Amino acid sequence: MEPNTALLGPDNDYLRLFDANRGKLTQSIPSFLVDLRKEAVESFRMLGIPGKKNENYRYIDLQTSFNNTFRKELQPKNITFNVEDIFRCDIPELDADVILVLNGIYYDTHRPMRELEGGILAGSLAEAFRLFPGIVEKHFGKYADHRKDGLVALNTALATDGFFLYVPDGIQMKKPIQVINLLMSDEPTFSQQRNLLVIGKGASVSLVVCDHTLSPEKFLSNNLTEVFAARDSRFEITRLQNEHNASTQVLSQFYMQEANSLVNNNTITLHGGMVRNNLYVQLNGEGAENNAYGLFITDQGQHVDNYTFVDHAVAHCNSNQLFKGVLDDYSSGAFNGRILVRKDSQKTVAYQKNNNLLLTSDARINTKPQLEIYADDVKCSHGAAVGQLDKQAMFYLQSRGIGRDEARLLLMNAFANEIIAKIQVEPIRERIAELVGKRLRGELSRCHNCTMHCC
Amino acid sequence: MLSIHNLRAKVEGKEILKGINLEVKAGEVHAIMGPNGSGKSTLAGVLAGRDFFEVTEGEVMFEGKNLLDLSPEDRAREGIFLGFQYPVEIPGVSMVNFMKTAINEIRKYRGKDPLSASDFLKYMRLKAEVVEIDTKLTSRSVNEGFSGGEKKKNEIFQMAMLEPRLAILDETDSGLDIDALRVVAGGVNKLRSKDTATIVITHYQRLLDYIVPDYVHVLYDGRIVRTSGKELALELEEKGYDWIKQEMMQ
Structure with a gap:
């Protein structure tokens, strides 16, 4: 076994992994983090991988996924190929700063931290531990609570690297930043990426994140992102999840939003074996707004599970969630969303909706929108719908000479477009529309230039 | 062009069409009138291929083909157009994507290459001018948020785009004010030719002031009970449908 890797066996011994690598996991990191890791290990010992008895995870079987043999890379392997040779994102009009993360670890070891226009820092989290311990300590582990969720505990205990972004106060970044997460290995691999994004007061930034699998092996990822959006900041993130059927991805995103901050969070789950997206939002200053939009498309035996929790901690905040699913074959999905409006959070406006299109009688969706309101002067609504393609609309299209298959595609694309239209970075919106169109058509949905067959 | 022989159809087990016979030749305009519930919209739906209706007997030949064997999309590709009483949002x-898909599907069926994007847009602009539809409407989603009149204009616009051999307009006049009615009728008249035919289904004579029919048929209780020239429409306007009902009773 290589010194920097460990094999995780079916006995699920993630704890032993920590013990065996205690030295490596606690060296060259700030001391607060050493303590945090140790606490997280204890939390994980208590919580473990969430099973179906956990109300928040009742529709997904993650324990089976975690109970496989994986290689875990704690530090980057010597990479014998050039990622740029096989992967180059080819969205022509997208002028973005591109960052690669390979198997959860920041790829560009020659330049682990970049300073972009206006003093923006973008790079490796491990490097940020070293260079900017002050910024890290202020935010790291502050929004993702390892005592509440075993997967948060596991990530906090074991994740060594990921993406770090710091946007200083008042900086408006014109170009989006694109983060490409690649999974590529010649054996089953477990990765944990940890990301920290700090958006300064009045700052504005747009992020595009793409998740790809580049080799056919089994992948298990337990990724976690914490975002701090200071007052008057604007943050848009568009994520395209495009992994193969043998992958299991858990993505947990935690937002702390201060007064008048605006966050738009778009998640397009194009493809993936099993996907679990956790979105936690705390609206912590008056005038804060969070818009979360999700689109997932599943077929065969895929499962996509979205969990959201929006905490209206103070008055005068807005939140808006719209998640839509298109489920084919015998695939399944879940939406479990909770909005909490606290006692003094008057004038809250909160909406939540989950609409699903089931294309076969074997496809399944569990949807559970929940509102918990303790204030009395609020505007809130939630709802869910599960249906088939509209027969009237089908006949209308057919009566104009459009065949059944094309008519179905038009209606499915229309259903999906409501989410795609929310994406504000235009080249990305167009590319995603194209990929979703191909996906619904049953064609391969990988990007043109990516030579690997990831689906 | 169209030949309907002894057509019978059911909806949810109830017989609505009880033996329809109708001949429509190229260049002709036929009006089908009748009281509510007489089967007018059922006839339109059966001709367009709505699967809600079950044809139990009879034959419909269109340009030598058995229409009832064709799927709704193939009927459209053969040249049948149904103007909906209630266009779907x-x-x-x-609208652009809808019409482009429709035209290219029809072209494919007829062995033609698809229109290029620019040719298509030119064609669409041209047809919008012909039927006087606001291009603001044609740049929106299909019928979404359209007023009743706008939806009907949009039906006529689609008809202009698809250039059918036989247009069946199902109560296109319902819900229209007089100006909208004039525009809709004007569109229909511009599209009339010696090679095409139109069936106008209407409850009121009003539309027939603008679209002058060659024949007027009265549909009552699932059968065509009277056929005459355009003067029949005026008689119906004057006397209502009751005299026909009474005649039938006797």
Whole structure:
């Protein structure tokens, strides 16, 4: 076994992994983090991988996924190929700063931290531990609570690297930043990426994140992102999840939003074996707004599970969630969303909706929108719908000479477009529309230039 | 062009059409009138291929082909157009995408290459001018948020785009004010030719002031009970449908 890797066996011994690598996991990191890791290990010992008895995870079987043999890379392997040779994102009009993360670890070891226009820092989290311990300590582990969720505990205990972004106060970044997460290995691999994004007061930034699998092996990822959006900041993130059927991805995103901050969070789950997206939002200053939009498309035996929790901690905040699913074959999905409006959070406006299109009688969706309101002067609504393609609309299209298959595609694309239209970075919106169109058509949905067959 | 022989159809087990016979030749305009519930919209739906209706007997030949064997899309590709009484709103499908898909599907069926994007847009603009439809409407989602009149204009616009051999307009006049009625009728008249035919289904004579029919048929209780020239429409306007009902009773 290589010194920097460990094999995780079916006995699920993630704890032993920590013990065996205690030295490596606690060296060259700030001391607060050493303590945090140790606490997280204890939390994980208590919580473990969430099973179906956990109300928040009742529709997904993650324990089976975690109970496989994986290689875990704690530090980057010597990479014998050039990622740029096989992967180059080819969205022509997208002028973005591109960052690669390979198997959860920041790829560009020659330049682990970049300073972009206006003093923006973008790079490796491990490097940020070293260079900017002050910024890290202020935010790291502050929004993702390892005592509440075993997967948060596991990530906090074991994740060594990921993406770090710091946007200083008042900086408006014109170009989006694109983060490409690649999974590529010649054996089953477990990765944990940890990301920290700090958006300064009045700052504005747009992020595009793409998740790809580049080799056919089994992948298990337990990724976690914490975002701090200071007052008057604007943050848009568009994520395209495009992994193969043998992958299991858990993505947990935690937002702390201060007064008048605006966050738009778009998640397009194009493809993936099993996907679990956790979105936690705390609206912590008056005038804060969070818009979360999700689109997932599943077929065969895929499962996509979205969990959201929006905490209206103070008055005068807005939140808006719209998640839509298109489920084919015998695939399944879940939406479990909770909005909490606290006692003094008057004038809250909160909406939540989950609409699903089931294309076969074997496809399944569990949807559970929940509102918990303790204030009395609020505007809130939630709802869910599960249906088939509209027969009237089908006949209308057919009566104009459009065949059944094309008519179905038009209606499915229309259903999906409501989410795609929310994406504000235009080249990305167009590319995603194209990929979703191909996906619904049953064609391969990988990007043109990516030579690997990831689906 | 169209030949209907002894057509019978059911809806949810109830017989609505009880033996329809009708001949329509190229260049002709036929009006089908009748009281509510007489089977007018059922006839239109059966001809367009709505699967809600079950044909139990009879034959419909269109240009030598057995229409009842064809799927709704193939009927459209053969040249049949149904103007809907209640056009369907389809949020998220743009008029451009809808019409481009329709035209290229029809072209494919006829062994023609698809229109290029620019040729298509030129063609669409041209047809919008012919039927006087606001291009603001044609750049929106199909019928989404359209007023009643706008929806009907949009039906006529689609008809102009698809250039059918036989247009069946199902109560296109319902819900229209007089100005909208004039525009809709004007569109229909511009599209009339010696090679095409039109069946106008209407409850009121009003539309027939603008679209002058060659024949007027009265449909009552699932059968065509009277056929005459355009003067029949005026008689119906004057006397209502009761005298026909009474005649039938006797």
